[in-house]
Structures are given as structure tokens and as C-alpha cells.
Amino acid sequence: MLKAYKYRIYPNKEQKIQIAKTFGCCRFVYNQTLAYRKEAYEKEKKSVSKTDCNNYCNRELKKEYEWLKEVDKFALTNAIYNMDCGW
Secondary structure, three states: OOOOOOOOOOHHHHHHHHHHHHHHHHHHHHHHHHHHHHHHHHOOOOOOOHHHHHHHHHHHHHHHHHHHOOOOOOHHHHHHHHHHOOO
16 A cells, blocks of 8 residues: 655745745756757757766856855756756
């Protein structure tokens, strides 16, 4: 038999802000790395791995967009790995 649990959280104001930042940054990184991957394929017919996308995020995006450093790096990595599942 399978069981399911449902949880409800009640974040305070600071936690709500951090959650919103994390979701926004994950969405941004997902879209940026997807565009990077599409551009590499269209120009060079080269496939870009999820590790390459993660390196692009850490080396390029975080330098250009300092606010990406405000959220957990594992959330951003998971967004990149989730983007990789569709390919």
C-alpha cells in the first residue's frame, strides 16, 4: 500500500522573499542555459551536456548576473539538470 503525506508550510516574510528569489533564478537559469544550448547546436551542430551548461552558469551567468549568487547553487543545478531531461 502506498501512503501520501501532505504538508503545509507557513514561511515568514524573509522566507517568502527567498523562496520567490529561488524560483525566479531557477526559471532564469533554465531559460538561459536552454538558449545557450540551442545556439550552440544551431551554430556549430554541437551538443552541449548538462555539465557544460552547469559550467556556463557558474562561470558566465554568475559573473554577469551577481544576483544569481543569492540563492542556493543546488537549486540552480537542479534547474539545469531538469532542462536536460527534455533532450
